Amino acid sequence: xxxxxxxxxxxxxxxxxxxxxxxxxxxxxxxxxxxxxxxxxxxxxxxxxxxxxxxxxxxxxxxxxxxxxxxxxxxxxxxxxxxxxxxxxxxxxxxxxxxxxxxxxxxxxxxxxxxxxxxxxxxxxxxxxxxxxxxxxxxxxxxxxxxxxxxxxxxxxxxxxxxxxxxxxxxxxxxxxxxxxxxxxxxxxxxxxxxxxxxxxxxxxxxxxxxxxxxxxxxxxxxxxxxxxxxxxxxxxxxxxxxxxxxxxxxxxxxxxxx
Numbered sequence: 001x002x003x004x005x006x007x008x009x010x011x012x013x014x015x016x017x018x019x020x021x022x023x024x025x026x027x028x029x030x031x032x033x034x035x036x037x038x039x040x041x042x043x044x045x046x047x048x049x050x051x052x053x054x055x056x057x058x059x060x061x062x063x064x065x066x067x068x069x070x071x072x073x074x075x076x077x078x079x080x081x082x083x084x085x086x087x088x089x090x091x092x093x094x095x096x097x098x099x100x101x102x103x104x105x106x107x108x109x110x111x112x113x114x115x116x117x118x119x120x121x122x123x124x125x126x127x128x129x130x131x132x133x134x135x136x137x138x139x140x141x142x143x144x145x146x147x148x149x150x151x152x153x154x155x156x157x158x159x160x161x162x163x164x165x166x167x168x169x170x171x172x173x174x175x176x177x178x179x180x181x182x183x184x185x186x187x188x189x190x191x192x193x194x195x196x197x198x199x200x201x202x203x204x205x206x207x208x209x210x211x212x213x214x215x216x217x218x219x220x221x222x223x224x225x226x227x228x229x230x231x232x233x234x235x236x237x238x239x240x241x242x243x244x245x246x247x248x249x250x251x252x253x254x255x256x257x258x259x
Contacts, residue, residue, distance in 0.1 A: 001239070003233055003237035004237055004238030005032050008032045009081065009082050010024075010035070010084035010086065010236070011035045011075065011085050011086065011119070011123065012027065012035070012086040012088070013066055013088045015037060017047065018189055019088065019183060019186060019188060019228050020086065020138070021225060021229075022224075022226055022227075022228045023088070023138075024036055024047070024086075025229055026229030027232070027236065028054070028057045030233055030237075033058040034057060035080075036051075036060070037063075038063065039064070040063065041063035044063050045061055045063075060078050062074050062075050062078045067089065067114075072118050072119065076119070076123070081126055083132060084134045085119055085120065085123050085136070087119060087120070087135070087137040088138040089116075091140065091150065091157075091190060092107065092111065092153055093152070094149040094194065095149060095151070095152075097151055104152060108155065112153065112157050116137055120167065124176055127171075127176045132176070133176035136178075136179055136180070137178070137180045139157040139161060139181070139182050141182050141184045141249055142157065143157050143182055144249060144257055145255045161180060169245055177235075179245065180246070180248070181231060181232060181248050182255075183223065184217065184223065184250065184255065185214075185217065186225060186228060187222045187223070187224060191213075194213075195210055196209075198212070217251070217253065217254045218253030222252075223251070227250070
């Protein structure tokens with residue numbers, strides 16, 4: 001399928017590894033030039049060079065923490081006339097409701113709600129002026145069905161979802177779509193961290209923790225960054241212009257819901 005994206009320019013946050021890298025790879029395969037961001041310069045440049053070598057597209061790297069105003073400014077300056085924005089940030093740590101104080105919630109909001117909103121506000125007006133644009137926010141399956149030990153993530157990502165619900169409908173008439181991808185468990189560092197918590201809590205091996213979690217997923221396995229990236233690329237494509245303000249689960253059927 002021709003996604004109609006050749007020659008477009010995309011900003012992909014937290015894209016040195018994991019789901020963000022999957023999105024960057026899929027967009028590059030469709031001919032999109034990239035502005036890739038992550039905090040670690042070495043890993044970011046390695047991933048960027050691999051994409052250059054594989055797909056022959058231009059890739060600009062911005063090593064910065066986009067939860068900060070300085071990091072956001074650096075990324076926005078590099079973005080230029082970006083046609084696509086993929087918002088992504090690592091989730092806050094798991095825990096019990098008694099573990100967190102105000103500073104923990106502010107940090108979660110900065111990373112998983114306020115930073116994406118800042119980038120949307122900076123880049124979407126230009127997309128609207130040009131009559132075409134795509135924003136994809138990587139949130140979590142917990143937006144649909146809250147996960148008890150991820151209270152910080154539940155709160156912050158649901159806040160972003162509410163913001164997108166209204167904003168997406170205000171900009172759609174200008175040819176810009178905003179949608180959310182809701183990952184379940186994928187084979188990423190985030191899954192390793194969550195499984196590591198199970199290992200510690202239950203005194204089992206990492207393989208046992210993974211098998212235990214995989215058994216709760218109807219598909220019987222963890223997702224891959226490649227299939228996640230393909231879904232992202234489709235939402236950014238010429239074929240997705242009538243998809244507005246939606247929350248697409250990629251969780252192997254783990255979330256039990258009718259809508």
